[in-house]
Amino acid sequence: MVVKGVDRDLALRLDAIRREHGETVHVDQVAEVVRAILDTMKGDLNAGDIKLYREIESLADYIHAAKAEIAALRPGDIKNEFIATATDELDAIVGATEAATNQIMDAAERIEGLAPMMDSEVAQRLTEVTTQIFEACTFQDITGQRITKVVKMLKEIEGRVESLVRALGSEMEGPGEKAAKALVTDEDLLNGPQLPASAADQAEIDRLLASFD
Amino acid sequence: MAVDKNMNVLIVDDYKTMLRIIRNLLKQLGFNNVDEATDGSMALQMLRVGNYGLIISDWNMEPMTGLQLLREVRADPKLKAIPFIMVTAESKSENVIAAKEAGVSNYIVKPFNAETLKTKMVTVIGDFA
Structure with missing residues (x-):
């Protein structure tokens, strides 16, 4: 040998x-x-082989370093928490603006219904105003389409992050930073409006407050 | 020839709110016989059994888009003469060209106002003021 x-x-x-x-x-x-x-x-081993070996070794080091950096970004959290939350929030915006638009239109239609009770000049002006309200309500369609586009892009990113997590192994799926946190800070309490499914209504808030009495 | 404001108008859009807005605007213009469809295939079924004088359709719908609906309408000897206005947020020139090539009568970009709708309708079906 x-x-x-x-x-x-x-x-x-x-x-x-x-x-x-x-x-x-x-x-x-x-x-x-x-x-x-x-x-x-x-x-x-010739000089070329040794050079190749060193290049492969440095590539392996680079991949290890990149993997460590990606793991530090917690791609599992990005996929499971951040993107999922963002798409839910955007869906909620679409739902809320649609509901608000319909309420505005209900009111405008009721105002329009009063026109026959007024003299023709006032009725004409009333119709002009309600027309402007209907025109303004078209914003909901446009914002809805734009938000749907953003949600599609987020889903695309989510799919790619999922592939990355699969390719890099299970260590990418570590527990979230928030889960590891023991203390709740004031900043943690700033969550903004809740999604309809998880939001407490006033009655629940009142019950909770009453439970302290 | 005078425009018959009693004609049946078919509006097609997957956003219920937009259907409601167009319906209201048409009502203010004096058109009260308005039917609604939420995509191209539903519209096509209604067109084949009804008698419509005007189609106002969105583009971006599933499963059948407004452009596919337009092509189906223009390919059907019984429907091909019905004026077709596309009302859409798709505003690239390639979209307008594709619609024109498919036989669209006029094209309105969202968001739009009542005056634009009226102007385009007059161009397509004649003056009804």
């Missing part, structure tokens, strides 16, 4: 050096031994 051959050459040279110089060896002689050892490796 090559390794045994190298060991034998090394042992012979070291014995010869010891016989000639005792336990103190000059640096040049160490270099000569190393060169001799490298010479014995000819045919097994």
Whole structure:
């Protein structure tokens, strides 16, 4: 075997050096031994192979570093918490603006219904005003379409993050930073409006307050 | 020839609110016989059994888009003469060109106002003021 051959050459040279110089060896002689050892490796690894090996090794180091950095970003949290929350919030905006638009239109239609009870000039002006209200309500369609577009993009990002998590392994799915936090700060309490499904209504708030009495 | 304001108008949009807005605007223009569909395929079924004088349709709907509806209408000998106004947020010139090539009568970009709707309707079906 090559390794045994190298060991034998090394042992012979070291014995010869010891016989000639005792336990103190000059640096040049160490270099000569190393060169001799490298010479014995000819045919097994050439300079090109070593360069390639080093490149692969540095690539592996780079991948390990990138993986660690990605893990620090917690892609599992991005997929499971942030994107999911963002899409839910956007869906809630669409629902809320649609409901508000319908309420505005209900009111405008009721106002329009009063027109026949008024003289023609006032009725005409009333109709003009309600027309402007109907025109303004078209914003809901446009904002709805824009938000739907954003939700589609977020879903696309979510899919790609999911692929990344799958490719990089289960360590990417660590517990969220929030879950690890023991203390609740004032900032943690600022959650903004809640989604309809999780929002407490006034009656629930009143019951909760009453429970302190 | 005078425009018959009693004609049946079919409005097509997947946003119920938009259907309601167009219906109200049409009512203010004197058109009270208005039917609604929420996509192209539903509209096509209604067109094949009804008698409509005007179609006002959105573009971006599922499963059948407004452009597909337009093509179906223009390919049907019984329906092809019905004026078709596209009312859509799609405002790229390629969209307008595609609609024109498919035989659209006129094109309104959302958001729009009552005056624009009226102007385009007059262009398509004649003056009804």
